[in-house]
Amino acid sequence: MKRVSQKVQSATAALAKMLVVVCVVGLAGCGNSDIAKVKAMKLDANPSYTIGQAFDNRKVCDSVKWDTLTDTRGRKLVEYRCLWKGVKGFMAPAASPVVSAGEVFQWSIADDDTPTLAYVGSEVTHENGHVDDQALNLDAVMQVIAKDTATTASEYNQQYVVAQYQARMQQ
Numbered sequence: 001m002k003r004v005s006q007k008v009q010s011a012t013a014a015l016a017k018m019l020v021v022v023c024v025v026g027l028a029g030c031g032n033s034d035i036a037k038v039k040a041m042k043l044d045a046n047p048s049y050t051i052g053q054a055f056d057n058r059k060v061c062d063s064v065k066w067d068t069l070t071d072t073r074g075r076k077l078v079e080y081r082c083l084w085k086g087v088k089g090f091m092a093p094a095a096s097p098v099v100s101a102g103e104v105f106q107w108s109i110a111d112d113d114t115p116t117l118a119y120v121g122s123e124v125t126h127e128n129g130h131v132d133d134q135a136l137n138l139d140a141v142m143q144v145i146a147k148d149t150a151t152t153a154s155e156y157n158q159q160y161v162v163a164q165y166q167a168r169m170q171q
Contacts, residue, residue, distance in 0.1 A: 035066045038078045038107050038115045045139075045146035060084050060150045061102070076109040077118065086152030096128035101153060103141070104133070140164035 039052030046054070056064055061082040069077050083102040101124040107115040120141055124132040140163035150156035 032066075032068055032078075034068055034076060034078050034109050034113070034115070037109075037113065038080075039066075041115065043142070043146060045142035049146070054145055054148070055080055055082070055105075058082060058145065058148055060148075060152065060156045075118075078107045078109065078115060080105040084153040084156060086154060096126035096130060098124055099127050100125045103136070136160070137164045137167055139167040143167075 039050060039056075041051045043049040043051055043054045058064070062085045063083045065081045067079045067081075069079060071077055081102060081104055083100050087098055087101045101122065104119065104121050104123055105117065106119040108118040109115055117138070119135070120138050121133050121135045126132075137160075140160050143163040143166070144150060144156060144159045147159065150159050
């Protein structure tokens with residue numbers, strides 16, 4: 001009888017473990033599928049990385065945020081934001097001091113669920129609430145991201161300027 005009880009307990013424990021694994025795997029897929037599609041894309045500047053691998057753990061980012069939204073024309077977008085480290089010491093004094101600065105990437109999601117890069121730019125937010133935005137050179141930004149050696153906004157800017165110059169020379 002004791003032997004049968006041990007077999008039942010073992011079978012019950014195995015079933016419980018299997019149920020936990022199924023739940024964990026199931027929950028892992030519950031994230032936003034549009035964001036997952038973008039993160040799974042290969043980085044053009046270095047195809048050994050996915051967008052997620054390259055963008056999620058950058059040294060220059062104080063914080064990273066992924067989101068989905070719909071623009072004024074009804075397009076589904078995936079948005080990535082990186083807030084740069086060292087902004088206050090880097091940004092020149094302005095009429096209203098800078099509180100944050102960083103990059104914004106947006107991918108539009110087509111009807112067939114294919115992501116396409118739609119925008120790359122920088123945003124600088126001032127203490128008074130004013131936001132300056134500027135489109136960035138995609139090739140230069142991707143070179144800086146692939147390199148991933150900048151740890152502050154100042155270093156990022158220096159690398160971006162050099163990469164932008166190199167991109168112009170290649171045209």
